[in-house]
Amino acid sequence: MSLEEVAPAHQTFDTILVLDFGSQYSHLIIRRLREFNVYAEMLPCTQKIGELPFKPVGVILSGGPYSVFEDGAPHVDPAVFDLNVPILGICYGMQELAWINGKGVGRGEKREYGPAVINVVDDSCPLFKGVDNSQVWMSHNDKLTALPTGYKTVADTSNSPYAGIANIEKPIFGLQFHPEVTHSLHGKVLLKNFAVEICHAKQNWTMKNFIDTEITRIRTLVGPTAEVIGAVSGGVDSTVGAKLMKEAIGDRFHAIFVDNGLMRKNEAVTVKKTLDDGLGINLTVVDAAEEFLSKLKGITDPEKKRKIIGNTFIHVFERVGAEIKPKDGSEIEYLLQGTLYPDVIESISFKGPSQTIKTHHNVGGLLEDMKLKLIEPLRELFKDEVRNLGKILGIPDELVWRHPFPGPGIGIRVLGEVTPAQVKIAREADYIFIEEIRAHGLYNNISQAFAALLPVKSVGVVGDQRTYEQVIALRAIETTDFMTADWYVFEAAFLKKVSSRIVNEVDGVARVTYDITSKPPATVEWE
Numbered sequence: 288m289s290l291e292e293v294a295p296a297h298q299t300f301d302t303i304l305v306l307d308f309g310s311q312y313s314h315l316i317i318r319r320l321r322e323f324n325v326y327a328e329m330l331p332c333t334q335k336i337g338e339l340p341f342k343p344v345g346v347i348l349s350g351g352p353y354s355v356f357e358d359g360a361p362h363v364d365p366a367v368f369d370l371n372v373p374i375l376g377i378c379y380g381m382q383e384l385a386w387i388n389g390k391g392v393g394r395g396e397k398r399e400y401g402p403a404v405i406n407v408v409d410d411s412c413p414l415f416k417g418v419d420n421s422q423v424w425m426s427h428n429d430k431l432t433a434l435p436t437g438y439k440t441v442a443d444t445s446n447s448p449y450a451g452i453a454n455i456e457k458p459i460f461g462l463q464f465h466p467e468v469t470h471s472l473h474g475k476v477l478l479k480n481f482a483v484e485i486c487h488a489k490q491n492w493t494m495k496n497f498i499d500t501e502i503t504r505i506r507t508l509v510g511p512t513a514e515v516i517g518a519v520s521g522g523v524d525s526t527v528g529a530k531l532m533k534e535a536i537g538d539r540f541h542a543i544f545v546d547n548g549l550m551r552k553n554e555a556v557t558v559k560k561t562l563d564d565g566l567g568i569n570l571t572v573v574d575a576a577e578e579f580l581s582k583l584k585g586i587t588d589p590e591k592k593r594k595i596i597g598n599t600f601i602h603v604f605e606r607v608g609a610e611i612k613p614k615d616g617s618e619i620e621y622l623l624q625g626t627l628y629p630d631v632i633e634s635i636s637f638k639g640p641s642q643t644i645k646t647h648h649n650v651g652g653l654l655e656d657m658k659l660k661l662i663e664p665l666r667e668l669f670k671d672e673v674r675n676l677g678k679i680l681g682i683p684d685e686l687v688w689r690h691p692f693p694g695p696g697i698g699i700r701v702l703g704e705v706t707p708a709q710v711k712i713a714r715e716a717d718y719i720f721i722e723e724i725r726a727h728g729l730y731n732n733i734s735q736a737f738a739a740l741l742p743v744k745s746v747g748v749v750g751d752q753r754t755y756e757q758v759i760a761l762r763a764i765e766t767t768d769f770m771t772a773d774w775y776v777f778e779a780a781f782l783k784k785v786s787s788r789i790v791n792e793v794d795g796v797a798r799v800t801y802d803i804t805s806k807p808p809a810t811v812e813w814e
């Protein structure tokens with residue numbers, strides 16, 4: 288097989304490189320480009336151009352929170368201009384172009400955040416082809432104090448005389464506003480003009496092409512006889528990853544599902560049925576409930592619980608992995624992981640990974656111990672792209688649109704000590720809640736929903752008898768990226784029904800509450 292056939296996506300597809308200066312919108316630039324089938328990747332703004340692993344067809348400098356003129360502000364490697372490819376600077380990126388050119392950047396008299404209307408003053412500019420005077424989105428304090436030498440103005444607004452600039456000789460452009468946000472009404476046209484008309488990027492980034500390339504890459508990487516293992520939870524990411532492995536190497540892929548005793552009702556059975564019978568994926572279910580629950584005995588601290596669950600996963604996985612003996616007599620060399628692009632972006636940000644709010648359980652912890660090499664077929668994809676990929680691979684809608692379920696499962700939804708009795712209460716209440724959500728046709732309107740069990744007792748009255756039992760908190764949220772979320776507004780009648788069913792059908796619950804806190808300040812999970 289030729290090298291070309293096993294190359295990663297940025298060598299197979301024309302790629303726009305986004306250099307990230309830390310804007311909260313940077314990843315949206317990639318999203319927008321991919322929406323019209325142009326492939327893009329992001330690297331930190333500190334990337335040395337001489338060390339780039341590929342040759343981009345164009346470069347976008349993103350926005351960012353710094354001021355180009357302040358001490359310690361990040362600056363692009365000047366070698367970016369030697370690539371001789373078109374460059375587009377957005378907000379900070381444009382200010383960076385001006386700064387390099389002659390430093391004409393200063394603090395504006397007034398901060399400009401929100402909508403503005405652009406006025407296109409030079410309609411011969413290819414970047415603005417087909418773009419009318421229309422709303423754009425601004426988010427800046429600083430502005431160009433003069434037009435950089437060698438540039439012309441192509442668009443302005445009432446507050447920004449240099450809302451769009453273009454180099455007279457070279458294909459280098461700057462925008463003060465953010466074309467990547469949907470509030471910039473023609474933003475996508477601008478990005479498409481840049482990528483397709485100016486950089487001449489081929490629009491061949493389609494999921495079908497991606498699948499073919501990835502399957503070839505996996506086959507070449509693994510070779511004709513070696514076998515691969517993967518931790519599979521029944522969630523979207525690991526199922527899609529597993530299905531791709533199945534397509535690539537058939538029964539030489541072994542999926543392992545660990546029943547940690549903290550799963551939802553009937554989960555193990557359902558996952559086995561969908562993966563094994565439905566998708567033909569060779570799945571081993573490992574019952575490790577006792578092991579997990581005995582290690583959690585007496586533990587109430589949320590971080591300790593997460594660590595114990597994460598570590599126990601590793602031990603179980605290691606043990607099971609060692610029992611698999613590949614037919615060719617070799618040892619298992621590769622591990623499938625469902626890492627997504629947002630995880631990659633987080634870890635490559637030049638600002639470093641964000642502060643730990645909670646230690647998300649992560650199979651990444653397996654690496655050092657297991658010395659396995661990773662296969663991460665989804666590491667270039669966003670969640671909705673993974674869902675699309677899943678659909679193309681024939682994974683049923685029901686699974687593709689499943690709400691995410693955290694690795695530590697009910698372990699972080701039983702507040703305080705996790706005992707089999709407490710898990711049972713939380714599990715039963717959760718089952719009723721989700722059952723009603725489905726019955727009312729609401730499942731796909733909600734991003735995630737679950738029941739948490741609060742370790743407080745409350746007085747109630749049932750059939751003239753005093754009760755003194757615990758409290759269930761229901762949570763349902765709407766979100767696109769799980770970084771921020773809002774609580775879902777149910778009809779009162781729906782909540783009445785769920786509450787009445789839970790108190791009547793689940794022993795040990797005296798009261799049901801509904802969580803009306805957004806994220807932030809709360810998080811999605813209670814622990």
Ligand SMILES: Nc1ncnc2c1ncn2[C@@H]1O[C@H](COP(=O)(O)OP(=O)(O)OP(=O)(O)O)[C@@H](O)[C@H]1O
Nearest residue numbers: 518519520522523524525544545625691692693694
């Ligand atoms: N019970 C489990 N058995 C085996 N592996 C698991 C289990 N729970 C989690 N994992 C592993 O941890 C990874 C991360 O879990 P995470 O919940 O983020 O992803 P997912 O379950 O694949 O998808 P989703 O986000 O839709 O739930 C999974 O991809 C899987 O590899």
Ligand SMILES: O=c1[nH]c(=O)c2[nH+]cn([C@@H]3O[C@H](COP(=O)(O)O)[C@@H](O)[C@H]3O)c2[nH]1
Nearest residue numbers: 646647648691692693694695769810811812
């Ligand atoms: O695999 C996981 N392991 C974890 O430890 C974990 N903690 C939270 N979550 C999920 O992440 C999303 C955001 O949750 P939080 O607002 O609670 O951080 C929500 O979708 C949560 O369900 C986890 N997923």
Ligand SMILES: NC(=O)CC[C@H](N)C(=O)O
Nearest residue numbers: 350351378379427428429
């Ligand atoms: N969104 C941005 O890129 C802002 C750039 C710079 N920090 C400013 O305030 O103007």
Ligand SMILES: [Mg+2]
Nearest residue numbers: 520522692693
């Ligand atoms: Mg999951």
